[in-house]
Amino acid sequence: MLNLRNGWQNRPLNWCMKVSQRAGIALILAVLAPSLKAQEMVTLNQVIQLSLEKDYGIHLAQNALSAAETDDQYSFGALLPRIEAVASKTWNNNNQRQVLPDNTERRRDGIKSENISASAQLQWLLFDGTRMFAARERIAEIAEQGELLLRDQIVNTVASVINNYYFIVALKQQLKATQEQMAVSEERVKLAELKLEVGTGGKPELLQAKIDLNSQRRQVVEQRTAIRQVKDQLNGLVGMQLPADFDVADTIVIDLSLDREEIISEISRRNFELQALKKNIDISNLTIRERKGELYPFLYFNSNYNFSRTENEVAINNFTPLFNQNRGFNYGFSLTFPILNGFDARRRVRLAHIDAQRQQIIYDQRQTEVLIEANNAFDNYHNAREVMRISEETVALARENVHIALEGFKRGVTTFIELRTAQISLESAYTELITARYNAKVAETELLRLCGRLVQAVPEG
Template sequence: MKKKLQLLSAILLISSIAYTQASTTLTIDEAIKIAVEKNFDVEIERNAQQIGAINNNWGTAGLLPTISATSTIGIASNNLEQRLSNGTTIKRNGALLRNLNAGFAVSWRVFDGMRMFATKRRLEELEKIGELSFRSQVNTTVFNVIAAYYQIVQLNQQKKALQATIKFFEERKQIAESRFTIGTAPKTDFLQAEVDLNQQKGNLLTIENSIRIAKADFNNLLARKPETVFEVLDVIEPDAGLTFAGLVTKSESDNYDLLLAQSNLSVLVQQKREIIAQRLPSVTLNGNFNLSQSRNDAGFTLFNRNLGPSGNIGIAVPIFQGGNIKRQEQVADINIKNQQVIIDRLKNQVYTNLLNAYSNFQNALNLVKLEKSTLSLIEENNMISTERFRKLAITSLELRQVQIDYINGQTRYINSLYMAKLAEAEMKLLAGDLNKL
């Protein structure tokens, strides 16, 4: 009965461990979702986007009227002495004078050369820029998450490959040690085998440390505590169905650097319209409703009250402003011209980067096929060479070279997979397609 309980406890413990491991496995889609929601840079851009939306209104553009209310209450104490023409003398100490002034004022600029409409369009473009900046940051963050995630996958695969390789080195060491013990091989073979084994163990420690660092950096991307424990799916599958023509078409319409540059051009155009509007007259409607009241304990006027509306139309006609408007127009024209050059430069740069990324992607895919084929040959050669070494058909030095080739082949294959995935992500980044995952 006791043994059954122990067995049941062991099964439950193993199940618990397996469940814990499964629950901490993070897929790339889950990681992207967390990053989009919590990444610090994304959050900053999200807040900046809200500022643009808040500022985009007719009040900021200057179309709406301004209404203000004012009120003042005053009191004064005076010593009064008056001598009238009829000989009467009035003397009063501590006479109080009470004043009350209150009113509403309305000012509405109804025409400013259409400047307010140009300003509103500029604010709309600025809001659009905020939205594009946010989406661009999401796009960049997703790329960084993909690169970091598959770097961990790459390191994990290298770790597994190295662990398998260490077993071959251990077997070689055991054979060399046995031969040295019975006197059929020199001690140098055994020592070299042990040195090579320790070197690979050192490489394993280095990779394990690199994994820890990569995971901490990855957690930072997800705005999590760096010590958060998780595992990744150790699979790298590049999307071989991507076409260069499709990516180019998408980049022309969705690349965020281009979209931002085009929106900045629109802002400059609206700014020029605002400048031109300063040449035209402006019309302002002003209205007031005022109350003025005073009470005096002494003097000719003991009580006075004025109550009623007033209004006027103000017209301002710019005649000469020292040539400032013309200068501002000239500067605006140059800024627009420069921005168009920037857009052309960006188009060329995006196309160049996309071409290079696609070339790297195709090269990496070819390397994956080649290295996979080469690796199968290397694995077979390693098995044959190990068996021949057991039978004294080859030297320890020859087996060492075969094992080094095995390590290098594994590394090249894993790296080619990672480079293919990285080039794929870079192409989608340039095409503005990553934030749609």
């Protein structure tokens, strides 16, 4: 009984034998159909490469990383001065009326003038309680976190691909085992028919042999359907880039040399998820520095260059210039002291401390969960290795037992019940062996994923 990964993982391998009995004519046609057309072989590495190129989760993580790296590239701007320039030109057409102290009145309409002005301003923040430096470090940490999240997404995608790929291999092995059983059942039917003809056997024996054969034929149909469905799932992980009809390897490659202590020791320093969570702690501590900077005075360097010119066509009195021009340069420093802002700055500092504590708790909690997951995975891995060793011996014994029972059935020294019992034992042994192989591979994949060694551990071919 295969306990497969989430979704498929929690279903036994013979789940495919429990699909509704919509067999009918389709079942008979499928069993009697000619052998399958040649399928294009697809290796695990090929599927992994396609998943790295096409997986949507990886693309989203890459997009987030690009945004964080862009922020980091331009973060030096926080240390630079701010420079602005303004220019304007104005045309005036005014009607003026003036009354002087001696009650003399002067009036003129349609007075035209031009005003030109320009200015350049520089403001440079020299000190802000080190907020600018903390902000730049925080942005750099976010960029590094984005890279870790991308790596985590990659190993998760690769793990999903490996589990899907070898699930197909396990289903193929189960199909092959069922077909092997079918060959024995077909021989049983022939022998039961022959015994019935010569009067040494009964019809119930023949009917049971045919029932068992039809049950195995149904299993073959359902197993092939399950294989097609899992292939579609695998194809979906790579953006439907695999051939419409493809084949996978025949064997499950398992690394039987993993060591518990080595895996556990590598998790804290190589697990990408934990490293990304640790970055949240660093980011929160830098945010505290930024918030504390709000309590310090701000020191600015200011500089301005101004230019203005006014031209009047006519003057309404002798004190009005026809041409006026000013230009000049000034500079200086300004200091801003935060005195009282409703204690908002202190509130921000306190909230930043609370968030840092929260991030530490999240990290500690997840680290504990990951260590538990690793220990459970290694227990599954160790158990599957032991079951594999036992099941391999059991399969060899069961196959020999079926062979002996079949030969004895031919000679009439073995009953059909004994032969059928031997077949059931072989079927159970095959299922246990295939289950153990797949579970060992799933556990191995999970261990390598948790310790960050999954991608480099993918076998060639």
